[in-house]
Amino acid sequence: MSKPAVYKLKCAVQNYDWGKVGSESKVAQFAQNSNDFEIQLDKPYAELWMGTHPNGPSVLAEQPSNSLKEKIESNPDELLSPEISKIYGDLPFLFKVLSVRKALSIQAHPDKKLGKELFEKFPKIYKDPNHKPEMAVAITDFEALCGFRPLEEIKSFLNEYPELVELIGNEISSRFLQIVNGREVSQFTEDIELNKSALCELFTKIMTTNESIVSQQVDKLIKRLKSNNSSLAKGSIPELLIRLNNQFPGDVGIFCVLLLNYIKLDPGQAMFLGANEPHAYLSGDIVECMAASDNVVRAGLTPKFKDVNVLTNMLTYRYDSAKSQILASIPYNNNKLTVLYDPPIEEFSVSMTRFNSLEKKEAFDGIPGPSIIIVIDGKGTLKVDNLSESLEPGSVFFIGANVPIIIEAVADSDKLDLFRAFCTL
8 A cells, every 4th residue: 555645844944033032932832843953042933934935945854855845746646636736836835834023024915917027027036926815823812914994093093193194294194184084984986996096195105205204203203102101002002103113113114003904813813915915914923824925025114125116006005994804714614623714815725623622533535635734732643544643733744635634632632733724726
């Protein structure tokens, strides 16, 4: 009997400055599943990459000289399925764990058309022609900025924060208020387009203002907030503004708090980030899945290259509530312990399985496409035919197309939590 297409992986760790430090990082904790990995207590551990991306390829744990990409290339029809192999030629997604200590950049990801254009014009900056929709599911409490706020909220901040008006100027501020007044929640296409145009002008003015002027207004803002003894409850507007200024003093991204939705995810909650939508991760641990691309257009809260003109021109300027950014889970097949996060794209979906003290076993039909599993908490066993693999936090497995599996928690364990990213057509 041939061995089923199940391979334990050793995955790449990225040590970006914004990552959580030492053993506080879930990324570092999970990477310890590899016997040769040792946590350095003063080093940031930001991302664990599970997949075939050339900037951080996974390798087979039992044969570290053999990459997952090479294994897939040796038998793409069996491991990916003939259909997915024909369309993508490789694993269509990149699965990650992120441990965020301080804010990531104000950014957006291009759609396929823009991704192709940016790659052709600036291949040293944008290194592939693909789009990069992505989804985040919280492992711990997680904070982010995502999508433009409802227009009523932005209007109220123009009244509440004089530094924002000074930065934008009275002319653009007044024009924004004049256009959106009475149209804030209109569903008429003409009103929505007028609102988006006004929001574009407002945001573009903020993001393209001279850095020294931005820094002056940020300084005035922070001094006023501190002198007011404003509420500093975590997640309040004053607390966010002060926290981001401590991380990136005088940065234009601080004003983005007043335009973008503040999102707080509880463990197990998810959000989907479509193409051309502004966002920034602020703190916490997540699993993240995305199309297999590394294209990012940045414009604030970063020491990296900023492409402000591209970012301000690419955005959809869709505006809606923070709640609208949450991607609800749905039941997954007939599996009692598993839910599905199914974004409106083809490259990936993600399921979450949580065992409890009563339920110890979950059987999964074969998925007609490739998948990757990571264990977040607890211990158990993965069983396929005559193969049995132990599971513990940080265990990562690639599972080929159409391979049915059984997951069992250990008898004396109260939990076993895992995520699975997969592609089906």
